[in-house]
Amino acid sequence: MDHAQLNAITDVKVLRALVAEQLQIIARHERTITERDANIAKLNAEIKRLRRLQFAARSEKMDPAQRQLFEETMAADIAAVEAELEALQSPPAADPSRPRRAPKRRALPDDLERVETRHEPSSCACDQCGGALTHIDDHVSEKLSCRPLTFFVRRDVYPQYACRACETITAVPVPPTVIDRGIAAPDLLAHVIVAKYVDHLPLYRQEAIYARSGVAIPRSTQGEWIGACGVALQPLVNRLRDTLLAQTILHADETPVAMLEPGTGKTHRSYLFAYRSGIGPPIIAFDFCISRSGKHAQRFLGDYGGALMVDDYSGYKALFATGVTELACWAHARRKFVDQYKASGSKIAQAAIERIAVLYRIEAEAVAMTVEERLAHRQRHAVSALNAFKTWLDELRPSVMGNSGTAKAIDYTLRRWPALARYAEDGSYPIDNNAIENAIRPIALGRKNWLFAGSETAGKRAAAIMSLLATAKANGHEPLAWLTDVLTRLPTTLDRDIDTLLPHRWKPAA
The missing domain is CATH 1.20.5 (Single alpha-helices involved in coiled-coils or other helix-helix interfaces)
Structure with a gap:
């Protein structure tokens, strides 16, 4: 076989490979x-x-x-x-030849204050040929904005300049927004969302409040804004959940919420499961579920294999058979004895409360310690107090009536003892579940105001948005400031930089 034939065979193989690649x-x-x-x-x-x-x-x-x-x-x-x-x-990139959908929006009131910002090009010379620019027109974008209970129109002006030498038009590009061609600026969108999910103001109440300031924003319009913002914020929610599940210690709890069942006019008892990181910057995630079934916790946690601080709810039990380390809450155990002491003045309950107080005093001494120092401190002081408490309960239990409140408190503590005492084995383990209970507490206030979730979709959207806002609050950020900045920057933030907007990593724009 000569050289030409070899080259021909090689060319055929290359072509076949290219064809196969193109077919793939x-x-x-x-x-x-x-x-x-x-x-x-x-x-x-x-x-x-x-x-x-x-x-x-x-x-x-x-x-x-x-x-x-x-x-x-x-x-x-x-x-x-x-x-x-x-x-x-939508196509991947903007197509100038594609006709834009005409925006459906009401005219903004003429009597509102206009706060104008001019976005001038960085240079007065044409980028193409260096010629002098001549101002020919302005592209004006007006969005309804607000200060607390003071509305104004944010007027963004983008001057357009032309180069007479080469007829090139120069102007600062109009940045994308969360709601394209909508009338609401990011600060107004954030205001509506924070008022609903942090201040627990239903949209019909907000509508009335805004009307008193001279601006009509129907509740349906506010609902549309929240729906669109919920979709835009979902990538942040997904990353927040992934970051949370990468933690080695989690708190978990759940609280009931009512969900409206359209078609019946009745409400259904649903649940909001809550999860919080146990160490590092606080991260909080809510998960709306239509029941209290343990399958919801298993679905959310997936193959999580760290330590989980929970109450005695049976829905979590299946997780501990798959390698999750169970931690129990001393505040829960203490509450059993406190309730009995308040009900009957039981001396046994009082003594148990005092013994638990010793454990918390030991913890208070270790607050500022490192994980290693805290473990050594617990081993030196808490372990002996725990052993003495356990011996006291074991010896006392046979003499307490089986159906009494005191007996039930003792039985709960003994049944949960391995998980209760486990915190002393690791300096990073928490002693109780108070961190997640504090995160759930505002939900009780919310229930009194918004009464129920309007649908499963609405419940999941509320849980997602509240996860972000609760994490922002837990990290010391003012939720309105965080959300306003995020809704402003989100449309121009690349996927690889999305983590910079997470509440526990966020830094205000300079």
């Missing part, structure tokens, strides 16, 4: 298109379902609070699905 690329593209089309069809069907539900509910009998929350929820749910649908249908 085409197959990948076809799968992507198929998946995208399936998702688009699914979202279109969901929008139709929500609109049917919205229309059908008009004939249902609901009290005013239920009606208002249902309308808010439907507006937020539909806006969230439409935002996902638009993201799927």
Whole structure:
């Protein structure tokens, strides 16, 4: 076989490899298109379902609070699905030849103050040829903004300059926003969200408050804003959960919330599961679930293999059979004896409370210590106090009536003893679950104000947004300042930099 034949065979092999590679690329593209089309069809069907539900509910009998929350929820749910649908249908890059959808927006009141910011190009010379720029026009973007209870129109002006020498137009590009072509600036969006999820103000109350300031913002519009912002913030929520599950110690607890069942006018008992990091910067995540089943905790935690501080709820038990280390809360155990002491003045309960107080005094002495120092301190002081307490309970139990409150408190403590005493084995383990209980406490206030979640989708969206806001608060950030900055920067933040916006890593823009 001569040299030419060898070259021909090599060329054929190269061509076949190239063809195979192109076929693989085409197959990948076809799968992507198929998946995208399936998702688009699914979202279109969901929008139709929500609109049917919205229309059908008009004939249902609901009290005013239920009606208002249902309308808010439907507006937020539909806006969230439409935002996902638009993201799927939009091309990867802006196409100048593609006609832009005409924005549907009300004119902003003329009597509102205008705060104008001019965004001038960095140079007065043309980038293309160096010629002098001549001002020819302004591109003006107006968004409704607000200070606390003071509305104004934020007027962003982008001067457009032309180079007469080469006819090049120069202007600062208009940055993307969370809600494209919407009237609300990031600070107003943040204000509505924080008022609802931190200050627990339902949207119908906010509507009335804003009307007193001379601006009409219907609750349905606020609901649409929240739905769109919920979609935009989801990547942050996902990263927050991933970061949380990478921790070696977690707190967990749950609290009931009511969920409205459209079509019946009744509410269903749902639950908000809460998780918090045990060491390092505080990270809090809420998970809305339609029941208290332990499968929800197993789904959220996945293959987590660290230590978990929980109460005695049976839903967590399956996790401890898969390698999760169980930690029990001394505050829970103490509460059993406190309740009995308040009810009967039991001397045994009083003595148990005093013994638990010794454990907490030992902990107070170790607050400023390193993990290694705290472990040594616990081994030196807490272990002997724990052993003495356990011996006292074992000896006392046979003499206490089996159906008494004191007996139940003792039985709870003895049954949970291995998990209760485990904190002394590691200097990083917490002694109680107070950190997560403090995170859940504001939910009780929220229940009194927003009464119930309007749907499962609304409950999950609320849990996601509250996770971010609760983490911001736990890290010492003012939630409104954090969320305003994040909603401003999020549209221009690359995926690889998304972690910089997480509440426990966030630094205000310079």
